[in-house]
Amino acid sequence: MVPRSGSVNPELAMIAPCPTESPLLGFCPPLFSEFSDRPNRRALMDHFCNVLSHLIVFREESGNPFQQLVLPLTRKSSPVMNAIYALASAHLEYRGVGNTEKSFYFHNEAVQGLARVIEHNGKVNRNEILAAIMLLVYYEVLVQRGRSNIVAGHLKGALTIMCTNPESSDPTSAFLERAFRFYDVIAALSNGTAPLSAAPAPGCLQPFPPLGAPAASPLCNIDTLLGMATTLWPIIHRLSDMLSLKSELEQAVQANDASSKIAVLRTEFESTTDAIETALSQWRPHLPLHFIPDGQGTKPAHSLDDITANILDRQGSHPPSPSGRSHIHSILHNALAYRHSSLVYLHRTIRARPRSHPAVQRHAHLSLAHCAATVQHAGPMGALLWPLFVAACEAVSPEDRELAGQAFAAVEKRQGMMNIGRAWEIVHEVWRRADEAEVFSRSFLDLGHDDGVKDADLWRQVSRDMGVSIVFG
Structure with a gap:
């Protein structure tokens, strides 16, 4: 068995060796005081910035995207703020670190606040709602409360927001949609269901860098979340859809459907499986x-x-x-x-x-x-x-x-x-x-x-x- 930590591991404090300044109004003592006048909530924000946000990205040489893009949304959005508190509190609770306000309290506040915003706000702020939903997805993945389909429900909500609101080309929207794509596929593979979104075309997903990352960075081919x-990822996305196609074929056979329908499904299943295997192998x-x-x-x-053999020309960059x-x-x-x-x-x-x-x-x-x-x-x-x-x-x-x-x-x-x-x-x-x-x-x-x-x-x-x-x- 993997032992469950009874307290915060001291090594976690070394993940972010430089303290993070408050992102909204600049540093003003005490740290994170512009978020809340309650010390326990400031501690949760500190944990999110200096520990948790570093654990869920691949690349941050010029800054952490959760701090750069998501945290500023808390200035006008209490659901985003409460979702951050819930995530940080749950992360600490699993380590045995208590708080005067429990993670489920912040979770409930975030969910209720999100519902009010969607119901009463005529002009929906796409990024604020999407950020709150995706943070709640991270929370549910971390907490894992029994046999629940809450993650799938949140992902459907995120897809609805992305489909019913005009697309935005700003970095925050792009980052949140990348987080959605990751969890859409992972949830499909985990639950044996089809992904909600369509598979991206090969080559259309370009690496998403942190804000201010130099173009000649040694990490320029590395995506923040993937x-x-x-x-x-486009190949894995297609793979995640195969179990539902397999189930459809098996149901058609068991129901003794028309032989033509079964033949079409079997051909699609076998040809797609072969194509995915070839793509993965190559x-x-x-x-x-x-x-x-x-x-x-x-x-x-x-x-x-x-x-x-696949390394490209390495001009214009310094070795790592x-x-x-x-x-x-x-x-x-x-x-x-x-x-x-x-x-x-x-x-x-x-x-x-x-x-x-x-x-x-x-x-x-x-x-x-x-x-x-x-x-x-x-x-x-x-x-x-x-x-x-x-x-x-x-x-x-x-x-x-x-x-x-x-x-x-x-x-x-x-x-x-x-x-x-x-x-x-x-x-x-x-x-x-x-x-x-x-x-x-x-x-x-x-x-x-x-x-x-x-x-x-x-x-x-x-x-x-x-x-x-x-x-x-």
């Missing part, structure tokens, strides 16, 4: 300028060799520092973990291949190795849970399970969020049931047990049995 997976990250991955001392070193190289390596391994876990998901969940299938085990091992390398380089870990969980559920060998355990422990220590500990509990139970099924199938071969078809989504059954619904964001 890391190096910007060009991978995908390579677009590496930053002047960066050549060394792969030394990491398990997946051999899988980095073919990446260097040693600490910067480690940071970039961590982001690179995170993206590669997504690629290999996507292939695990495709073979296991979509194609329903057995856990022992060579493709499942190969990609699960590579993903776990990349997860371990991500935490080894001590870079961003805020988006690592989904690929880590998917690969860990299929781990069979002691070596792979050890990699999974090390990665989970490091991510939980760094991020300190409830969904990480819950995910680790599910992985352990999946291992226990899968091991029992393996012993059973060996003992009773005449029963024709196949661990591929019946438990391709064993973790979903475990989640239901445990009464939890996890969004792996």
Whole structure:
């Protein structure tokens, strides 16, 4: 089991070594006093700025986007303010740090305030409402209250706001829509449902930088929320829609629908699955300028060799520092973990291949190795849970399970969020049931047990049995 922290880990205080000034009116003592005259609320804002906001982005060399773009919205929006308080308070509560006002109080205030704004405000401020909704999504993902579809409800609300209000090209809107795209896909993969939005066209997602980031930065190819997976995301988006298509095909077969309809669905399913597998197999990250991955001392070193062929011309930028190289390596391994876990998901969940299938085990091992390398380089870990969980559920060998355990422990220590500990509990139970099924199938071969078809989504059954619904964001 990953131990749950009983107090704030002192290492968290080192994530942001420079104190953050209040963003609205400039620094005025006491720090964050322009937000509230209550010390406990100022402490929550301090925690959001100096700890939490740094845990959920990949890139902030010129500033943190949550501080630059979301925090100023609190000046006119109490729902945004209360959503920030709720998120920061819940993050501290999970670590055992109490507050005179509980996170659920701020959550209720944010939800009620948001409803009033939408109902009574004739001219809706798109960014304020979208920011409040997305912060509430982060809150629900962190809190993980039983089997709930609240995240899906919030995402539908965000999509409604984006569709019914004129599009805005300002950085705040672009950043919030990028956050929506991330959670739309992650929620679909977590819940086995279709994403709400349409898949972006290949090449249309450009890396979103922090405000003021230099064009020649070593991180210029890294997205604030997607890391190096910007060009991978359209493929993962299509993958997240495949389970609903598979279910539609299975229902048509069970209902004995017209053979022509079944043939069309089967052709679409098989051709799309093949296309996604090809795209995932051929995908390579677009590496930053002047960066050549060394792969030394990491398990997946051999899988980095073919990446260097895709490095573009490195004119006009300075090489990253040693600490910067480690940071970039961590982001690179995170993206590669997504690629290999996507292939695990495709073979296991979509194609329903057995856990022992060579493709499942190969990609699960590579993903776990990349997860371990991500935490080894001590870079961003805020988006690592989904690929880590998917690969860990299929781990069979002691070596792979050890990699999974090390990665989970490091991510939980760094991020300190409830969904990480819950995910680790599910992985352990999946291992226990899968091991029992393996012993059973060996003992009773005449029963024709196949661990591929019946438990391709064993973790979903475990989640239901445990009464939890996890969004792996």
